Amino acid sequence: MAESVQDNVERGDGDNVKTENFFTLKKWNAVAMWSWDVECDTCAICRVQVMDACLRCQAESKKDFYGKQDCVVVWGECNHSFHYCCMSLWVKQNNRCPLCQQEWSIQRMGK
Amino acid sequence: MSKTSVAAMLKDRNQFSFAGKWPCMRPVILKLLKQEAVTQGEWQDLFYSVHLVCLWDDKGPPKLRDTLKVDIMDFIQQAQQRVLAHQEEQALLKAYITEWRKFFTQCNYLPTPFRQLETSLAGKTTTQKRNQAEESIVRKLMLDSWNQSIFGDIKQRLQDSAMKLVRAERNGEAFDSQLVIGVRESYVNLCSNTMDKLQIYRDNFEASYIKATEEFYKIKAPEQLSLHGVETYMRYAEVKLREEELRAQKYLEPNSASVQLLTDCCVSVLVATFKSAILAECPRMIQHHETEKLRLMLKLMDRVPDGVSPMLKDLEDHIASAGLADMMAAVDVITQDSEKYVERLLDLFRRFSTLVKEAFDDDPRFLTARDKAYKLVVNDSTVFRLELPVRQGTGVTAPVIPTKPVNSNNGQPESKCPELLANYCDMLLRKTPLSKKLTSDEIESKLRDVLLVLKYVQNKDVFMRYHKAHLTRRLILDTSADSEKEENMVEWLREVGMPADYVNKLARMFQDVKISQDLNQQFKEQCRATIADSINIKILNAGAWARGSERVTVSLPLQLEDYIPEVEEFYKKKHSGRKLQWYHHMSNGTITFCNKMGRFDVDVTTFQMAVLFAWNQRPFEKISYENLRLATELPDTELRRTLWSLCAFPKLRRQLLLVEPSTYSPKEFAHDTRFWVNHEFAIVKNGKLQKRGKINLIGRLQLSTERSKEEDNQSIVQLRILRVQEAIIKILKMRKTINNAQLQTELVDILKNMFLPSKKMIKEQIEWLIEHKYIRRHEDDINTFVYMA
Ligand SMILES: [Zn+2]
Ligand SMILES: [Zn+2]
Ligand SMILES: [Zn+2]
Numbered sequence: 033m034a035e036s037v038q039d040n041v042e043r044g045d046g047d048n049v050k051t052e053n054f055f056t057l058k059k060w061n062a063v064a065m066w067s068w069d070v071e072c073d074t075c076a077i078c079r080v081q082v083m084d085a086c087l088r089c090q091a092e093s094k095k096d097f098y099g100k101q102d103c104v105v106v107w108g109e110c111n112h113s114f115h116y117c118c119m120s121l122w123v124k125q126n127n128r129c130p131l132c133q134q135e136w137s138i139q140r141m142g143k
Numbered sequence: 144m145s146k147t148s149v150a151a152m153l154k155d156r157n158q159f160s161f162a163g164k165w166p167c168m169r170p171v172i173l174k175l176l177k178q179e180a181v182t183q184g185e186w187q188d189l190f191y192s193v194h195l196v197c198l199w200d201d202k203g204p205p206k207l208r209d210t211l212k213v214d215i216m217d218f219i220q221q222a223q224q225r226v227l228a229h230q231e232e233q234a235l236l237k238a239y240i241t242e243w244r245k246f247f248t249q250c251n252y253l254p255t256p257f258r259q260l261e262t263s264l265a266g267k268t269t270t271q272k273r274n275q276a277e278e279s280i281v282r283k284l285m286l287d288s289w290n291q292s293i294f295g296d297i298k299q300r301l302q303d304s305a306m307k308l309v310r311a312e313r314n315g316e317a318f319d320s321q322l323v324i325g326v327r328e329s330y331v332n333l334c335s336n337t338m339d340k341l342q343i344y345r346d347n348f349e350a351s352y353i354k355a356t357e358e359f360y361k362i363k364a365p366e367q368l369s370l371h372g373v374e375t376y377m378r379y380a381e382v383k384l385r386e387e388e389l390r391a392q393k394y395l396e397p398n399s400a401s402v403q404l405l406t407d408c409c410v411s412v413l414v415a416t417f418k419s420a421i422l423a424e425c426p427r428m429i430q431h432h433e434t435e436k437l438r439l440m441l442k443l444m445d446r447v448p449d450g451v452s453p454m455l456k457d458l459e460d461h462i463a464s465a466g467l468a469d470m471m472a473a474v475d476v477i478t479q480d481s482e483k484y485v486e487r488l489l490d491l492f493r494r495f496s497t498l499v500k501e502a503f504d505d506d507p508r509f510l511t512a513r514d515k516a517y518k519l520v521v522n523d524s525t526v527f528r529l530e531l532p533v534r535q536g537t538g539v540t541a542p543v544i545p546t547k548p549v550n551s552n553n554g555q556p557e558s559k560c561p562e563l564l565a566n567y568c569d570m571l572l573r574k575t576p577l578s579k580k581l582t583s584d585e586i587e588s589k590l591r592d593v594l595l596v597l598k599y600v601q602n603k604d605v606f607m608r609y610h611k612a613h614l615t616r617r618l619i620l621d622t623s624a625d626s627e628k629e630e631n632m633v634e635w636l637r638e639v640g641m642p643a644d645y646v647n648k649l650a651r652m653f654q655d656v657k658i659s660q661d662l663n664q665q666f667k668e669q670c671r672a673t674i675a676d677s678i679n680i681k682i683l684n685a686g687a688w689a690r691g692s693e694r695v696t697v698s699l700p701l702q703l704e705d706y707i708p709e710v711e712e713f714y715k716k717k718h719s720g721r722k723l724q725w726y727h728h729m730s731n732g733t734i735t736f737c738n739k740m741g742r743f744d745v746d747v748t749t750f751q752m753a754v755l756f757a758w759n760q761r762p763f764e765k766i767s768y769e770n771l772r773l774a775t776e777l778p779d780t781e782l783r784r785t786l787w788s789l790c791a792f793p794k795l796r797r798q799l800l801l802v803e804p805s806t807y808s809p810k811e812f813a814h815d816t817r818f819w820v821n822h823e824f825a826i827v828k829n830g831k832l833q834k835r836g837k838i839n840l841i842g843r844l845q846l847s848t849e850r851s852k853e854e855d856n857q858s859i860v861q862l863r864i865l866r867v868q869e870a871i872i873k874i875l876k877m878r879k880t881i882n883n884a885q886l887q888t889e890l891v892d893i894l895k896n897m898f899l900p901s902k903k904m905i906k907e908q909i910e911w912l913i914e915h916k917y918i919r920r921h922e923d924d925i926n927t928f929v930y931m932a
Contacts, residue, residue: 054736055756060703
């Protein structure tokens, strides 16, 4: 059987011809995971992972959790990151980063 | 005042003395005692006479009292003679009651004219005001006299006669119940003790009634039991208890504790005495579902102390042993088939619930016993054993507390129930022969059944893990039978109390799939490449989907490799602050395979695709294992597993790849083992070769890699450790200070919806938290813990 297979090899040199007749892709379902591009997985203010909604949002959400993606992450100039919800409450008390004590100013917001 | 008028008064006074007045008072008094007619004038004169004697004769009042007493005693003695003239008991009772009723009526009349006497007698002895409600002296005199003479003399005969009548009634003879009631009334009314009006009644009538009842049944009850056996006896006891209660209501004083005392006595002599004999029948009756008899037994046992708890124990024992025996008998089937296993469990549940309903009317105590025993059956590990590793792994990322403790284990075997429940759920929710066969309502009711059993599962975290893995597969492979039912299930899980953070993550998964659909739409609109039409991207929230499994690198077919940066670029424009990681072990696709036999669509994993595409450059070559490794860049274990699925797929008559030398396991592949494409490949259906067709080689889509799979069970232990730590911190944060016992209770309460932490695990985590200065022991009490901020 191996010999008979060899006989047919010469049939095509170009890729196109071969793929048409051999394994061709019909459909591909690719899976990727996104996560916040952060140095520390956990929000230092509420101690919940930043990929999860903050404690307050989790408590409020229950059923209307669906459609909500509000609980985003915020990065300070110091590059430390927290839940936006947590940080906006924090700065009302103390306008410094809870981790490095630098004055807090937003570098960017997650979206 | 003048001397003459004083003298006149003194003379009058003599006239108003006791000696002067009594002769005209006495006949009226005697008439009153005999209940004979007294004229208005006589009645009023009596009042006046008493008034005068009390006013003018210093020694008058005590004399009046004593003489009155003699007359009363005389009268009573006569009455006693009239009563005792009767020998026959009923006649005696009748005569006594007649005399008593007459006398008692007079007790209400005779005292009235002597009010003045009351005050004079009282005024001398005491200054304090007498209680209005208190008996009058004359009335007391009358009743005491009756009590001392006639009653004292014949009370035993009265009582005995009354009890004889009651006994006759118990034996089915009829008589005038007024006789017994009359005797009782005389006992009650005789009492002049104002503090305790029922004293005479209680000490005599009630005591003797209860004693007679007890004696009666002390003989009857054992007779009945030995003659007819327990079952008939229970009916007898029940009937007699009811009968005696009604009888007591008739003959004993209402509004007193009498009826209750009598009932207690009956319960004691009819039921408590034979408690163990009756209870001995309970296990057999439960076994044979003799619900009527059990109902009766519960009715009786509910009335004696500690009567029901042995029945509860019997029920528990029965459910546990019958349940386990039933599972064991079918062990071959149910260990292989999650559907059969779950149906069997449900069948048991229904059987036991029916028993509890029919025999015990869903009495909460028996429901609790059922739950306790059923929980035992569900969580029993003898039928299945899921061994959790003793050693700890490193499976979990991003713990709340950054450093992991290393000294914990929980290596007890666990029931496989949660895993099988999750599998069964998957069969119902996925497109399977089972789900296709069932109607929507049937599926819903079966899912509800799963939730019912789930309530009893101790390690719900294991269920959660498997359920999530199945859901992940269904969503990624798009194999859900009904997406509405899928989302309902999430809410039902929430309703049965699964932890909110878990349920929220499931909900998030559905949301992610929808978001991804929109994203694909937008991407296809802006990407011109023709390949875009055949590619579908799912970009998912790592927090909700990924379980910390490491990713596997693979060299993708070129056309796909080129496509990936485009997607990333597009995503970056839409979102910021996010990073993407490709999970190729989860991705999959369909390829078309053409050979001389025909044209076939094959569903493959991306790893399988990467391996097969290696032949696109050289369709007829034999490629060595080593070269395939270089071409795909897959790690050794993944490549072996993938190749094995292509050359030894269980359901296929003709395999896609051929191999030499032939091997029996993927471990036997050597560097120079050679693989080539089977150009004779075709789908075989009913023994016939098909020219067209579709097959699925994906099998169980990998959600984790070979290595992390090994760590799966370890990760459960790891996760439990973290949950315990989190919970301890949470409790201490709130309480600040807490003792060990209280901490354990609250901990179990928080965690019970996931798993039951072992004492050992709790202890180890406390030690670890102390060591890492999250908490400390109290200075004065080593069993109290203090939160450290
Ligand atoms: Zn936070
Ligand atoms: Zn939030
Ligand atoms: Zn900072």
